[in-house]
Amino acid sequence: MLGAAIYALAINYFLIPNRIGEGGVTGLTTIGYYAFRISPALTNLVLNGILMVVGYRFLDRRTVGYSLWAIVWISVFLRLPVVAAYHTDQTVIAALFGGVLMGLAMGVILRANGTIAGSTILAKIVNKYLGVKNGTATLAFDLCVAIPSVAVIGVENMLLTVLELYVSAVVLNQYLDRFGAKHSLMVISAHSQALAAALSAQLGQGVTLLKATGYHSGAAQDVLYFVCTAKQWTAVIPLVERIDPQALIVADQVRSVRGLQMSKLL
Numbered sequence: 001m002l003g004a005a006i007y008a009l010a011i012n013y014f015l016i017p018n019r020i021g022e023g024g025v026t027g028l029t030t031i032g033y034y035a036f037r038i039s040p041a042l043t044n045l046v047l048n049g050i051l052m053v054v055g056y057r058f059l060d061r062r063t064v065g066y067s068l069w070a071i072v073w074i075s076v077f078l079r080l081p082v083v084a085a086y087h088t089d090q091t092v093i094a095a096l097f098g099g100v101l102m103g104l105a106m107g108v109i110l111r112a113n114g115t116i117a118g119s120t121i122l123a124k125i126v127n128k129y130l131g132v133k134n135g136t137a138t139l140a141f142d143l144c145v146a147i148p149s150v151a152v153i154g155v156e157n158m159l160l161t162v163l164e165l166y167v168s169a170v171v172l173n174q175y176l177d178r179f180g181a182k183h184s185l186m187v188i189s190a191h192s193q194a195l196a197a198a199l200s201a202q203l204g205q206g207v208t209l210l211k212a213t214g215y216h217s218g219a220a221q222d223v224l225y226f227v228c229t230a231k232q233w234t235a236v237i238p239l240v241e242r243i244d245p246q247a248l249i250v251a252d253q254v255r256s257v258r259g260l261q262m263s264k265l266l
Contacts, residue, residue, distance in 0.1 A: 007102065013084075014101065022164070025051065028145060063124070070109050095164040099164040099171065103135070103169065103172040106172050107179065134173070135171075135172035142165045146161045184226070185225070185251050186224065188223050189243075189248070190246075192223070194243055199239065202239055203228055206226075207226045210225055
């Protein structure tokens with residue numbers, strides 16, 4: 001519902017007031033509004049309902065259910081009265097902020113295991129079977145609608161639409177990559193047992209000990225490997241430093257860690 005509210009906000013307050021198009025079904029709704037004054041809420045509901053039939057064939061039932069929920073609420077929010085829409089002669093500003101809001105909205109919905117149907121449900125299918133990032137696949141499908149929209153909104157606004165779609169895809173990819181991301185650490189220390197005990201107590205989870213051998217010294221050495229959240233990260237580093245200031249830490253950021261529902265790693 002939050003994602004649907006942000007999505008409708010971008011359309012009603014930034015895109016439509018400045019005659020900027022969109023991609024996918026949303027692009028068709030804006031074209032229908034500009035050319036025939038058809039309510040975006042109506043076309044969103046009808047066209048996305050048709051695409052949900054495709055999604056039902058290729059996606060799990062939970063995703064389909066959440067997608068239907070998102071579509072209904074997008075249509076509801078699109079019907080709300082618009083108060084103080086953002087009109088500007090600097091339409092590039094509307095395109096940029098509209099793109100940021102659209103990317104954020106789709107990120108919220110996709111992280112909740114839903115879609116907004118349209119191009120995102122096609123992107124979800126491509127992501128599931130081909131591994132293409134959601135934002136990138138969404139952009140490709142959206143351009144198929146955005147570029148021909150030049151016949152209705154003109155060249156300048158079509159180019160602004162392409163800019164808005166690009167910003168939206170970048171924000172979506174970054175959101176999905178970073179939101180909920182975790183840190184993985186490998187710690188090499190002469191006090192590996194003490195560190196493992198302290199870290200396990202601190203994190204409330206398992207810490208893996210890997211058997212390693214120094215190439216030059218030939219000495220056996222335990223290497224600690226564990227994954228922690230961004231919140232835990234702030235406590236982990238001081239803990240390691242307190243127990244062994246000479247410890248070697250190799251840190252990296254990982255997008256997702258799952259033992260179940262591995263399809264969400266894509």
